[in-house]
Amino acid sequence: MTGPTKQGVGNFLAKQGILIAFVIFMIGFALANQRFIAMDNIFGVVRSSAILGVMALGVTFVVIGGNLDLSVGSMMSFSTIVVLDLHDKVGPALAIPMMFALTLLLGAFIGFLVGYLKLNSLIVTLGMLSAIHGLTLTWSGGKNMDIADKSGTWFSFFGQDRIMGIPVPILIFALLAVILSMVLSKTPFGRKVYAVGGNGQAATFSGIPRARIVFMTYLVSAFCVATAGLLQASRSLGSQNTVGQGMELEVLAAVILGGASLLGGSGTVFKTVIGVLILGFIQNGLLLVGLDFYVQYMVTWAIIILAVWLDVAAKRGRLWSPIA
Amino acid sequence: MTEQTPILRLEGIVKTFPGVRALDGVSFDVRPGEVHALMGENGAGKSTLMKVLGGIHAPNEGQIFIAEEPTIMTSPIQAKAKGVVFIHQELSLAGELSVAENIFLGELPRKSFGRVDWAKLYTDTDKILKTLNVSFNARTRVGDLSIANQQMVEIGRALTVDPRAVIFDEPTASLTDAEKVVLFDVIADLQARGVGIIYISHRMEEIFKITDRISVLRDGQYRGTLNTAETNEDAVTQLMIGRSLDLSRNESSHDMGDVALEVRGLSCGSLFNDVSFAVRKGEVLGFYGLVGAGRTEIAETIFGLRTPSAGQILLNGQEVRITSPIDAIRLGISLVPEDRKDQGLVLGMNCRDNMTLPQIGDLTTGPFVSNGAEVAIFDQYRDKLDIRTPGWRQTVGNLSGGNQQKIVIGKWLSMRPEVLIVDEPTRGIDVGSKSEIHNLIRELAAQGYAVIVISSEMPEVLHVSDRIVAMFSGAVMRTFTAEEVTEDNLVQAISGITPQKVA
Ligand SMILES: Nc1ncnc2c1ncn2[C@@H]1O[C@H](COP(=O)(O)OP(=O)(O)OP(=O)(O)O)[C@@H](O)[C@H]1O
Ligand SMILES: [Mg+2]
Secondary structure, eight states: OOOOOOOTHHHHHHHTHHHHHHHHHHHHHHHHOGGGGOHHHHHHHHHHHHHHHHHHHHHHHHHHTTOOOOOHHHHHHHHHHHHHHHHHHHOHHHHHHHHHHHHHHHHHHHHIIIIISOOOHHHHHHHHHHHHHHHHHHHHTTSOEEOSOSSSOGGGHHHHOEETTEEHHHHHHHHHHHHHHHHHHHSHHHHHHHHHHHOHHHHHHTTOOHHHHHHHHHHHHHHHHHHHHHHHHHHHSEEOTTTTTTHHHHHHHHHHHTTOOTTSSOOOHHHHHHHHHHHHHHHHHHHHHTOOHHHHHHHHHHHHHHHHHHHHHHHHTSSOOSOO | OOOOOOSEEEEEEEEEETTEEEEEEEEEEEOTTOEEEEEOSTTSSHHHHHHHHTTSSOOSEEEEEETTEEEOOOOHHHHHHTTEEEEOSSOOOOTTSBHHHHHTTTOOOBOGGGOBOHHHHHHHHHHHHHHHTOSSOTTSBGGGSOHHHHHHHHHHHHTTSOOSEEEEESTTTTOOHHHHHHHHHHHHHHHHTTOEEEEEOSOHHHHHHHOSEEEEEETTEEEEEEEGGGOOHHHHHHHHHSSOOOOSOOOOOOOOOSEEEEEEEEEETTTEEEEEEEEETTOEEEEEOOTTSSHHHHHHHHTTSSOOSEEEEEETTEEOOOOSHHHHHHTTEEEEOSOIIIIIOOTTSBHHHHHHGGGGGGSEETTEEOHHHHHHHHHHHHHHHTOOOSOTTSBGGGSOHHHHHHHHHHHHHTTOOSEEEEESTTTTOOHHHHHHHHHHHHHHHHTTOEEEEEESOHHHHHHHOSEEEEEETTEEEEEEETTTOOHHHHHHHHTTOOOSOBO
16 A cells, blocks of 8 residues: 555656656756756767667566566677677678577577566576676677778768767667657557556456567567667777676666666656666766766665655655555 | 444544545544444545545544544554554455464564564464464465455454454455354454444445444545434435435346357366356356355356366357467457456556456557547446546556446456356445446346356346356356246255256
């Protein structure tokens, strides 16, 4: 049972808790450092958040469907290495679809295990995190992967170019966010994802193929990871095997920060985007304030906890709940 | 009953939720040793009032007095400490834990260093279970119990303290007659100890059997209190819904068509065995039996949720293979399941989305769900079933129990099935809506639907059915026509006294 809630304005606040936390952070940082709200800084932040953001969009589907995906970081390393390697072997026009196909295959495998075999997603994706890392190392032979002719390829378009002054990664992130938001909120598939995550048994009783829906959420996630890998590879044109390492937690943090419940059944693409931006701006703000890089890790997490707490507190209508 | 100082008094309670004024200045009191019924339509505010009393909701206005002391309830724990115990409408047990752990949840007996005193826990629990006269023990895992037994565990929770007042919110909704007797004994016991009982139910027979006074709420407002001994069902109904009920069965004579659904020799492990029956278009076939007789399992097998071990299912004379609800829905079968919270609804979703869920794939324009089509369906069934909600955007979990049930019914009616199976369709539904749902079932039959009604309420089965299948322990004992059935021979059949099978 929820505790007492406030009415009117209070109710609005409760629903928008995370947005308000976001605004407060922004104002705080802006007061501390004018440069924070400069246009080019904002662009910079969004652009560097784009890769994380694209991945978070996919994980949003998985989490709303009631599961976890901890393999996205290591899968993104895989996509990046694969597309860079294939770039020089078969050319970019073929490398890109091949990389997408391979990444989707990995997603399908996870989706099969979690959806059809009904294995625990935490265990499966945690296992896949290291299994895919092994796969990446096997592919690359453990070496860094670089494109031979870095200036002579159009492949750099995705990560480095601008269209009408806007960096392409931002455009791709925005486009994907809009499309996936429509898929989640406006299509029958999206509705089924909410139903499966909200109450799997009721979904089954309603004739919704639970296994297939879960399977599909992992395909969406893999597609997003492949896109992120493309952006990453295109931006740097060379990469280590561990480029995505640790991103799974940041991605999950962004999704949860956006207000999706780990229990499934709630969350939206829009909220995830807010979560991604909060995370990006916090890190940027701390940098501008001049905080030591190592301390940043700790402060970032403290701020995430604070944001989530404010959000929950706003929903409960009080900061502290003695009731379970 | 003589005037005594009330054990508990509520005065001018107001409680609003966004878009809903759930309680509008309600006053109410309970005397020691009385059973005080709280009645009203679905959504009238009964559960909300009790949640205010039980410390779950803070009222916007009004005061609570315990033994004439003004009291502010801040949490269920505190309410319990003050002797007010709440037995909820929706069960809230931890399925993975034992009966003992559930009963003493949050107050497990301790030894030194905070270790749980298991021995004491189990003996204390067994003492409580003994007063409840149940068949399971303290170590049983709650998830393995039937809903009825889980209800008993919930009641057991109330007995861990010496309560001053116990609130029962629709305790009998999922109990069998035998279990009800036990419950009423428990209540009589508490009553004799001077405990005040608040009893919420939609079942008139019970109300008139065990209560001393009846208070009525309507649309969040207090409508008055009657002495049970000096009133009658009709007067209470008048107060509740503002009119009398027409309980006659509207016998629009209609012809029955061909057999829509036939089941031959259907078995499923030890759950039910060699079950055969047929239901025609335009017919209402009732299934009556005790909880555990296998009725729900038969419905689930027809709906593709269980795999039969033997037998055939025929639709319109054709044998069909149904391996999942998807098949069943495609073939035009709808099932309103027994347990709305776990099987019927996604509680976190809004009303409209829940109602259109099984057909969401068909409500599209291009790749997108058509908002207009969805809202149209919702509006149609909201009106048809008189669902009380501030709007389709309301989260289903925020509706009153009865209105939630109506959403489930609407969800499956809107599929326009050929065969409609309803399992305990009026659980938790108020008298007015109940007779409306009964009428609706008759009306659907008149329109040519084949309807199967599973119910543990004898008046309900007798009222709506054209024929009644009596089941006992997984087997069909006898099939009655409306003319030959009487309460007596039905009771006999479902208790396994007449083992001979008459087709
Ligand atoms: N948490 C909540 N948020 C919003 N509205 C609520 C909430 N709880 C109850 N309501 C609304 O308050 C009104 C009263 O609901 P309540 O549950 O008290 O009815 P009830 O009399 O117990 O009905 P029933 O017989 O169906 O159980 C309903 O309109 C319901 O939708
Ligand atoms: Mg209620």
